[in-house]
Amino acid sequence: MTAQLASIEDLVSHYAVNARRLTWFLGAGASRTAGIPTATDLIWDLKFRLYCLAENQEFQAHDVNNRAIRARVQGYFDSHGAPKIYDAAEYGFYFERAFGSDDKAQQQFLTAELTPTMVSLNVGHRVLAALIAMGAAKMVFTTNFDEVIEAAAATVSGQALTAYHLEGSYAALDALNADRFPIYAKLHGDFRYRSLKNLPADLLANDQQIQQCFLAAANRFGMVVTGYSGRDANVMSMIRAALNQANPFPAGFFWTTTRLADLSEEVEAVVAEAAAKGVRAAIVEVGTFDILMTKLWRQLPDKPAALMEAVRPSHAAAVSIPLPAAGTRYPILRTNALALTSLPDQCGHIVCKADPTFAAWREAQQGTIPEAVTALEGGVLYWGSAAEVEALVSASNIKERAVRGFPDPLAAIEASTHVKSLFEHALAKALCADSPLLLRKRGRGWFAVASARSEDEAALEPLRLAVGWGGKPAAITGRLPNLDASWAEAVSIRLEERNGVAWLLLEPDLWITPLSKREQAVDFARKRRLKRYNEQSNQVLDAWIDVLFGKVPRGSEVTVTAFAADSHPAAFTVNTRSAYSGGVRLAAG
Numbered sequence: 001m002t003a004q005l006a007s008i009e010d011l012v013s014h015y016a017v018n019a020r021r022l023t024w025f026l027g028a029g030a031s032r033t034a035g036i037p038t039a040t041d042l043i044w045d046l047k048f049r050l051y052c053l054a055e056n057q058e059f060q061a062h063d064v065n066n067r068a069i070r071a072r073v074q075g076y077f078d079s080h081g082a083p084k085i086y087d088a089a090e091y092g093f094y095f096e097r098a099f100g101s102d103d104k105a106q107q108q109f110l111t112a113e114l115t116p117t118m119v120s121l122n123v124g125h126r127v128l129a130a131l132i133a134m135g136a137a138k139m140v141f142t143t144n145f146d147e148v149i150e151a152a153a154a155t156v157s158g159q160a161l162t163a164y165h166l167e168g169s170y171a172a173l174d175a176l177n178a179d180r181f182p183i184y185a186k187l188h189g190d191f192r193y194r195s196l197k198n199l200p201a202d203l204l205a206n207d208q209q210i211q212q213c214f215l216a217a218a219n220r221f222g223m224v225v226t227g228y229s230g231r232d233a234n235v236m237s238m239i240r241a242a243l244n245q246a247n248p249f250p251a252g253f254f255w256t257t258t259r260l261a262d263l264s265e266e267v268e269a270v271v272a273e274a275a276a277k278g279v280r281a282a283i284v285e286v287g288t289f290d291i292l293m294t295k296l297w298r299q300l301p302d303k304p305a306a307l308m309e310a311v312r313p314s315h316a317a318a319v320s321i322p323l324p325a326a327g328t329r330y331p332i333l334r335t336n337a338l339a340l341t342s343l344p345d346q347c348g349h350i351v352c353k354a355d356p357t358f359a360a361w362r363e364a365q366q367g368t369i370p371e372a373v374t375a376l377e378g379g380v381l382y383w384g385s386a387a388e389v390e391a392l393v394s395a396s397n398i399k400e401r402a403v404r405g406f407p408d409p410l411a412a413i414e415a416s417t418h419v420k421s422l423f424e425h426a427l428a429k430a431l432c433a434d435s436p437l438l439l440r441k442r443g444r445g446w447f448a449v450a451s452a453r454s455e456d457e458a459a460l461e462p463l464r465l466a467v468g469w470g471g472k473p474a475a476i477t478g479r480l481p482n483l484d485a486s487w488a489e490a491v492s493i494r495l496e497e498r499n500g501v502a503w504l505l506l507e508p509d510l511w512i513t514p515l516s517k518r519e520q521a522v523d524f525a526r527k528r529r530l531k532r533y534n535e536q537s538n539q540v541l542d543a544w545i546d547v548l549f550g551k552v553p554r555g556s557e558v559t560v561t562a563f564a565a566d567s568h569p570a571a572f573t574v575n576t577r578s579a580y581s582g583g584v585r586l587a588a589g
Helices: 010-021 039-054 065-079 090-098 103-113 123-133 146-155 172-177 208-218 233-243 265-276 289-299 304-312 358-365 385-391 409-415 417-432 461-467 519-529 534-549
Strands: 022-024 139-142 181-186 221-224 253-257 281-285 335-343 345-353 373-376 379-383 398-405 435-440 446-452 478-481 484-499 501-513 557-562 569-581
Touching: 010 022, 010 221, 010 253, 010 281, 010 398, 022 065, 039 065, 039 090, 039 501, 065 090, 090 103, 103 172, 123 146, 123 289, 123 304, 139 208, 146 304, 172 181, 172 208, 181 208, 253 265, 304 373, 335 484, 335 534, 345 385, 358 373, 373 417, 379 385, 379 435, 385 398, 409 484, 409 501, 417 435, 417 446, 417 484, 417 557, 417 569, 461 534, 484 519, 501 519, 501 534, 501 569, 519 557, 534 557, 534 569
Parallel strands: 022 139, 022 221, 139 181, 221 253, 253 281
Antiparallel strands: 335 501, 335 569, 345 379, 345 398, 373 379, 435 446, 446 484, 478 484, 484 501, 557 569
16 A cells, blocks of 8 residues: 655644644654754764774775765675665664663763764754643654753743653653643653663564553544654564554554655654554655754744743844953854835736746746736736736736735745746846846846946945955956956845844855856856955955945845835835844754
8 A cells, every 4th residue: 555645734734633632753863953863863973983993094084075985884784794884774783882781881972973962953842842841742753862842842932851761661651641741751761861762672673661651642642743754673663563552543554754755664654554454644754854843833822932932032123232352262143134124915816717837927028028027826926017027918818806915935945946037037137126226137036237227326335345446446347358358246145044134145246247148257257256355255255245234334124115105015125234143053964
């Protein structure tokens, strides 16, 4: 039997209604975005250590991310009878080879690899912690033994989350029977304690008390599995044991995966088996853990304001950061991202009797470039003149002239690349409206290009000063020597979502006209930007912000509008202070 597939929207809708009837099962994928090594990372670390020991080589001299070196190390173990790469037996095999029955050595290794100082919480971890705090995630089981979820709980709710692990597993079942929630159970133990299940003998069976708690929960709740590959035979056996009970997973069983192509046959078989037993079971392709949790959080009703603020801590704020003296500490880094504090919440919508194809839509434009911004999504979505857009649609094909609302613009952008392109194009239009800039497109990207018109010189003076030297302005447009082409300073315009915030990304560039000459102008462009070091790059970014938004105090919120005089305008509010990042931790891999 083939496993049923479901969309992420189906899972989100089901969870919004049944959150308190669903448990979670987390694998290593839920911790990786926090900077915690996965099982595969640990296996490769042990492979390199064992290889260097056996071959008497310097461990530090090997680049663990070098493919050629990895192939050599893997070849060594293949020739010595080790499990095949990515085989489920690898994990226990290499832990046993490295530590034997030495629990203390194993614990010291994991303490170093999974140290809490490595944890960098992402939005997915904060969302799960908020769900736990508001009772929307009563039980969480995990094969991980890191402290990511505990750290997230402390950060989001200020409450300690105590994990039930192998040292005190009897208490987990007692807590479930007494309805003492939340329950956070670590199937493989906690690296801070002696009992860990990493060695082959350990992995043969789960602790009976933890397993009984899991089975009891499976008769009362549904389950969402995320970040887990299904590699542990004992865990998969435990899930099958749950399916053999009288009333397994009454609120559904959902196995999420980053990509369907990564799913193992074993997982497909378990989900199909659940469906055959009458369970609402499905495999759901969700992208990353953060994407899944963000979408769940947005659709969950009655969220406490304090938790909403803790989940979404990104915001524009007044700052005064003195420059530090030269040293060895990580610096404060300025990014090229400006926060978009409001997005359009509706656009024009032509509902068609038969939706046009992309080819038909291009043909209707007959090679012209309409002023309006359009996208094909359940008809034609647009900002701009209704008359212009309707002229591109056959009158006999127009079913309804409507308005498409975006109650949550960010969710709409995440859900559809077409809608994201619509917003990005409208944002580029808004930034170039009534400005000394020309809007141009290369590939799928939009660029604001400095105008060569004499009437625009004054407005572009900040950019001329920024690209000059010693306080003297320099040219920002011109002809290319020995080439029938022209150049101009430009900036690319991108719309991105990070941690639940929409960002305008500005990246200075050089525009070549015609585009066909760009390849021949590579050396010219390289030399022009060659010595734009940190200070001047900072000044150039400031200049572009001044040109795009006017000379306003940093941190001001400025609204730019495309098609202000048309039937369907698009207004964006931008904070003119760029985002900063502090305490950056650099790590290989």
